[in-house]
Amino acid sequence: MTDETLRYPIGRYSWDGPSAVRRRADIDAIEMLPAELRLAVGGLSDERLDTPYRRGGWTVRQVVHHLPDSHLNAYVRCKLALTEREPTIRPYDEAAWAELVDSRRTPIGVSLTLLESLHERWVTLLRSLVDEDFQRTFVHPEVAGAKTLDWLTGLYAWHGRHHLAHVTSLAERMSW
Numbered sequence: 498m499t500d501e502t503l504r505y506p507i508g509r510y511s512w513d514g515p516s517a518v519r520r521r522a523d524i525d526a527i528e529m530l531p532a533e534l535r536l537a538v539g540g541l542s543d544e545r546l547d548t549p550y551r552r553g554g555w556t557v558r559q560v561v562h563h564l565p566d567s568h569l570n571a572y573v574r575c576k577l578a579l580t581e582r583e584p585t586i587r588p589y590d591e592a593a594w595a596e597l598v599d600s601r602r603t604p605i606g607v608s609l610t611l612l613e614s615l616h617e618r619w620v621t622l623l624r625s626l627v628d629e630d631f632q633r634t635f636v637h638p639e640v641a642g643a644k645t646l647d648w649l650t651g652l653y654a655w656h657g658r659h660h661l662a663h664v665t666s667l668a669e670r671m672s673w
């Protein structure tokens with residue numbers, strides 16, 4: 498396997514514009530991620546949780562903790578876009594966050610529960626929105642141009658599947 502395949506097992510994120518059908522599928526993917534992740538890591542030993550999904554990559558444990566870190570930021574960005582006029586959001590150093598002690602030592606059940614609760618709130622919010630709401634925008638200083646909530650929803654549906662695939666493809670390669 499190439500490093501690109503290991504790094505992006507489902508490919509890189511691509512956005513082909515707004516679509517109500519795609520949006521529903523993206524929200525469904527966000528809703529299903531916590532259960533799919535819990536299933537993927539269920540019963541893994543500490544040794545397996547501390548295995549990187551690729552050379553130089555995060556461990557399974559760090560991936561599990563990264564998902565609620567990242568999706569909490571996305572949820573806040575969504576709420577900012579809904580309540581402010583084109584807010585500029587604050588980026589964060591996700592690699593540095595993954596190296597903090599809570600991402601290395603906290604039992605994964607804590608982050609799985611956090612992700613479940615967060616996604617329940619987030620999906621409730623997303624399903625309450627009308628088409629116009631998904632056209633609300635925010636500015637991300639590291640990404641060119643204003644981005645819509647439609648784009649954000651698609652990105653985080655992909656993001657969840659992307660990291661889930663890190664775990665499942667590692668388990669497959671290792672015959673776990």
